[in-house]
Amino acid sequence: MHRLAGTSVDRRLYCVLAWLVRVTVTDDDDDDDRLHWAAQEGDLETVKRLIAEGTPINAFDDLGHAPLHYAAAKEHLGVVKYLIAAGADVNAQDESRAGNTVLGHVAQRCSFELAVILISAGADPTRPGSMQLTPLVKASERKRGDGPRVYRLMLGATKRG
Numbered sequence: 001m002h003r004l005a006g007t008s009v010d011r012r013l014y015c016v017l018a019w020l021v022r023v024t025v026t027d028d029d030d031d032d033d034r035l036h037w038a039a040q041e042g043d044l045e046t047v048k049r050l051i052a053e054g055t056p057i058n059a060f061d062d063l064g065h066a067p068l069h070y071a072a073a074k075e076h077l078g079v080v081k082y083l084i085a086a087g088a089d090v091n092a093q094d095e096s097r098a099g100n101t102v103l104g105h106v107a108q109r110c111s112f113e114l115a116v117i118l119i120s121a122g123a124d125p126t127r128p129g130s131m132q133l134t135p136l137v138k139a140s141e142r143k144r145g146d147g148p149r150v151y152r153l154m155l156g157a158t159k160r161g
Contacts, residue, residue: 035059039067039083042076047083057088064094065105072106072114080117090123100129107138107154112146115139115153125154 035055038046047067051057058066068088071079084090093101103123106114119125125136136158139151 033061035067036061036065036070039076039079040070040074042071042074042079044076044079044082047071047079051086057083057086058092060092060094060097060099064097064099066092066094066102068092068102069100069105072102072110072118075111075114077114077117080114084117084121090118090121091127093127093129098130101127101135103127103135103154104129104133104138107135107150108142110146110150112149112153115146115150119153119157125157 035047035050035057036059037043038050058068060066066088068080068083068090069092071083090103091101093099093104101123103110103115103118103125104127106118107125110118123135125139126134128134136151136154139147139154142148142151
């Protein structure tokens with residue numbers, strides 16, 4: 001499900017929009033969607049509760065993203081670390097949608113600290129994603145901020161691997 005604010009008004013709005021574009025919304029999606037939403041919002045307590053209740057940690061949503069993709073994209077480092085420790089696949093990739101791994105999803109904008117967390121957990125900077133671009137290629141285009149350090153970190157990881 002697409003991510004909107006977590007109010008019932010937004011849920012109704014989503015349902016109307018979903019109907020308009022013929023997207024099927026079912027109650028079966030609710031637990032998975034809540035985990036994706038909690039990860040995106042950085043709500044660690046809800047993430048912990050949903051995982052303890054058995055919500056699949058590596059489930060992809062309609063956009064081809066797992067909860068770890070959302071936590072990483074928003075730089076919720078505590079949630080990222082928890083998801084990884086709980087068994088989230090750092091190389092999760094919805095290949096049916098030609099999706100990106102988590103590192104590929106954030107390579108063009110992530111902090112150095114996030115890159116260290118993902119690579120230390122086994123994220124592969126050479127795994128191609130959307131348009132066959134690897135995280136390493138995406139990071140090579142970064143010239144400011146943490147970009148050059150992130151690129152060097154990924155390059156070093158390819159030499160070790």
